[in-house]
Amino acid sequence: MNPANATHYTPDATPAQGDPLIHAEGLTCRFGAFTAVDNLDLTVWPGEVFALLGPNGAGKSTTIKMLITLLLPTAGRASVGGYDVVRQAGAVRRLLGYVPQALSADGALTGYENLLIFAQLYDVPRREQRARVLAALDFMGLADKAAVLVRDYSGGMVRRLEIAQALIHYPRVLFLDEPTVGLDPVARRAVWDHLDRLRHEFGATLFLTTHYMDEAEQLATRVAIMNQGRISALGTVAELKAQVPGTAPTLEDVFAYFTGDTLESGGSYRETRALRRTARRLS
Secondary structure (H helix, E strand, O other), rough: OOOHHHHOOOOOOOOOOOOOOOEEEEEEEEOEEEEEEEEEEEOOOOOEEEEEEEEEOHHHHHHHHHHHOOHHHHHHHEEOOOOEOOOOOOHHHHEEEOOOOOOOOOOOOOOHHHHHHHHOOOOOHHHHHHHHHHHHHHHOOOOOHOOEEHHHHHHHHHHHHHHHHHOOOOOOOOEEEEEOOOOOOOHHHHHHHHHHHHHHHHHOOOEEEOOOOHHHHHOOEEEEEOOOEEEEEEEEEEHHHHHHOOOOOOOOHHHHHHHOOOOEOOOHHEEEEEEHHHHHHHO
């Protein structure tokens, strides 16, 4: 378990720039009479950092769960890497990594042991597992914590380990649902730096949700603002700011303009409880 043996993390090549990595047409999800996602059209290109913003209850997490095959769409269609999320769900899952809000690391195991389990779950060849685990720990700045129990990690370290878990099989796209919720500014910056490095060094495609406007502005190549199950606006940060009246609008101004000033509203009791649990475990 010597971190010095780690090899450099190198994900699989992304598809050609001419082919969208994620594509959705008319994607819809209903729970009884309630429509969580309503006729959503979306395209994400290889190498992008795509931020999906919106108030609680806007449909962001539901959108991600359909794209990663955890929820069946009620209507419409979507593909990841050219594979249909319903008819070819197994192929889709092999292409992606997912970092949920909920805890996905086992505190009773070391960082190394957590990653080894994920390498086995993702069918990483046995002869490659050790090297990949050490490389992922090194890439996420956790090489010196490989033998430490995760329950003794800080919140920022836990989040970086969870990102490492999602990267162990070299996915083409990484989905992150509120990746820095509950972290202090220093820990948030450390996560940002590693995500930014993923994009610039390896061309990784990131699809994230966040309530932090500075996070979206720092990381995202394009931003979609979602409200009441629909996309209200889509473009680069500069393009979205140009659509908002006033002098030098901020991304928060953009958010309020396209959502009706609902930054702090929305969301069910269950969603609020889950978000607060995540914040507590990482604080």
